[in-house]
Amino acid sequence: MLAIAILAAGKGTRMRSNLPKVLHQLAGKSLIERVLTNCKAMNANHQFLIVGHKSEDIKKTLSENTKLEFVLQEPQNGTGHAIQQLTPFLNGFKGDLLVLNGDVPLLRESTIKSLLETHRSQCADATLLTARIKNPFGYGRVFLKDDKKVEKIVEEKDCNTNQRKNTLTNGGVYCFNWEKLSKIISKLSSSNNQNEIYLTEAISKLEVTIHHEVDDSKELSGINNKRQLADCESILQERLRDYWLEEGVTFTDPTSCTISEDCDFGNNVIIEPQTHFRGKCKVGDNCIIGPGSLIKDSQIGNDVNIINSVINSSKIENKVVIGPFAHIRPDVHIKNNCKIGNFVEIKKSTIGVKTKVNHLSYIGDTICGENVNVGAGTITANFDGIRKHSTIIGNHCKTGANSVLVAPIQLEDNVTVGAGSTLTKNIPKGALAISRSKQSIKDNWKKS
Numbered sequence: 225m226l227a228i229a230i231l232a233a234g235k236g237t238r239m240r241s242n243l244p245k246v247l248h249q250l251a252g253k254s255l256i257e258r259v260l261t262n263c264k265a266m267n268a269n270h271q272f273l274i275v276g277h278k279s280e281d282i283k284k285t286l287s288e289n290t291k292l293e294f295v296l297q298e299p300q301n302g303t304g305h306a307i308q309q310l311t312p313f314l315n316g317f318k319g320d321l322l323v324l325n326g327d328v329p330l331l332r333e334s335t336i337k338s339l340l341e342t343h344r345s346q347c348a349d350a351t352l353l354t355a356r357i358k359n360p361f362g363y364g365r366v367f368l369k370d371d372k373k374v375e376k377i378v379e380e381k382d383c384n385t386n387q388r389k390n391t392l393t394n395g396g397v398y399c400f401n402w403e404k405l406s407k408i409i410s411k412l413s414s415s416n417n418q419n420e421i422y423l424t425e426a427i428s429k430l431e432v433t434i435h436h437e438v439d440d441s442k443e444l445s446g447i448n449n450k451r452q453l454a455d456c457e458s459i460l461q462e463r464l465r466d467y468w469l470e471e472g473v474t475f476t477d478p479t480s481c482t483i484s485e486d487c488d489f490g491n492n493v494i495i496e497p498q499t500h501f502r503g504k505c506k507v508g509d510n511c512i513i514g515p516g517s518l519i520k521d522s523q524i525g526n527d528v529n530i531i532n533s534v535i536n537s538s539k540i541e542n543k544v545v546i547g548p549f550a551h552i553r554p555d556v557h558i559k560n561n562c563k564i565g566n567f568v569e570i571k572k573s574t575i576g577v578k579t580k581v582n583h584l585s586y587i588g589d590t591i592c593g594e595n596v597n598v599g600a601g602t603i604t605a606n607f608d609g610i611r612k613h614s615t616i617i618g619n620h621c622k623t624g625a626n627s628v629l630v631a632p633i634q635l636e637d638n639v640t641v642g643a644g645s646t647l648t649k650n651i652p653k654g655a656l657a658i659s660r661s662k663q664s665i666k667d668n669w670k671k672s
């Protein structure tokens with residue numbers, strides 16, 4: 225039997241933020257979601273989340289996770305006090321309790337598994353993950369009785385100068401034999417420099433406590449302030465880039481790019497400098513993305529080229545060229561072989577195959593057909609001040625430079641719009657629509 229408890233009740237004062245610490249994000253995912261993902265494969269019988277400070281915000285974020293049992297810790301008197309709150313919930317429970325700090329997000333699933341294996345094979349009362357850290361400032365220091373057995377953990381604030389030199393640190397990830405822990409959990413004191421009930425004190429109260437030193441100390445990076453948040457972000461970005469470099473993605477300047485975990489890249493993709501992927505993105509084969517682009521929650525087909533542009537919550541099909549300086553806003557579907565040029569903004573629209581929107585346009589709430597040439601400066605005027613209206617442009621249409629299509633409006637197939645026209649009425653198939661005042665010329669206007 226296995227129960228998991230994740231500690232997420234603390235104030236996170238050192239973050240200096242209104243947002244609860246565990247809701248801060250790394251590569252697009254909150255710390256708490258990361259910790260939950262890291263231990264998902266353990267298939268625990270119970271999964272407790274200990275909440276306190278801004279508990280409602282945390283519950284709301286995780287409301288879709290129906291397996292979680294929320295346990296309220298009020299007030300928040302320390303990590304040992306947090307675990308004390310579990311006693312009524314684990315009454316009669318026979319098995320192991322895996323405790324994870326909600327602010328230790330880089331832990332690998334395989335490391336959690338080997339912690340549990342070590343703990344069970346050694347029949348320990350408690351097993352904790354440790355790491356040797358060059359600059360262990362802020363972490364609890366782990367003191368050993370012999371090579372494997374742990375004598376005690378001393379928090380940074382309680383260490384004397386000599387103890388501070390110890391680089392073996394507590395990762396905040398533990399496996400306890402619950403029957404043994406439950407006997408001593410109520411006996412923890414708060415006689416320390418922070419007047420808190422430390423979970424780490426339980427270690428010296430149990431008979432057989434061992435440690436499992438991780439190979440990669442970065443896995444145990446804890447986040448207590450924004451500096452550590454930034455450090456973890458760069459560790460995670462490096463992991464993600466390394467993965468995709470191995471998979472054959474070319475980064476011309478890797479460290480200038482960021483990727484979210486929910487990204488997928490095809491073969492032969494080149495990512496140019498200063499390009500960022502957020503949320504869930506899928507990029508097909510032979511694409512060149514960047515320099516200077518931001519792609520969020522979007523699907524990009526094969527052979528697509530995007531330069532200096534922003535694409536948000538949209539679908540781009542194959543052989544499309546976008547940019548420089550295009551802004552594709554949510555709910556856009558750009559079909560095969562389109563060209564979206566500079567200073568073009570598109571929102572909630574479908575653009576048919578082989579259509580060109582090459583220069584200085586706004587296209588919103590529009591269904592545009594195939595092989596259309598949207599002239600420079602064409603604008604769909606979709607907003608009447610109160611409501612949005614749609615524009616329909618048929619196949620093979622051509623709009624002249626600086627045309628304004630005042631929605632709701634429909635241009636049937638093969639329509640031509642004269643440059644500088646402001647159109648308010650539907651235009652039938654094959655027609656030419658012009659609405660501009662006739663040019664007049666006054667000869668000899670200027671006296672020479």
Ligand code: UD1
Nearest residue numbers: 231232233234300301302303326327363364394396422446
């Ligand atoms: C803790 C450990 C330290 C270890 C480090 C690893 C203790 C006393 N110290 O220190 O040995 O090296 O983690 O990162 O455990 N929390 C609660 N309720 C509380 C207080 C905290 O749920 O009353 C939660 C926090 O939200 C956080 C976690 O417990 O997710 C750890 O608390 P934090 O204050 O960050 O402890 P550290 O000082 O990092």
Ligand code: MG
Nearest residue numbers: 327446447448
């Ligand atoms: Mg911490």
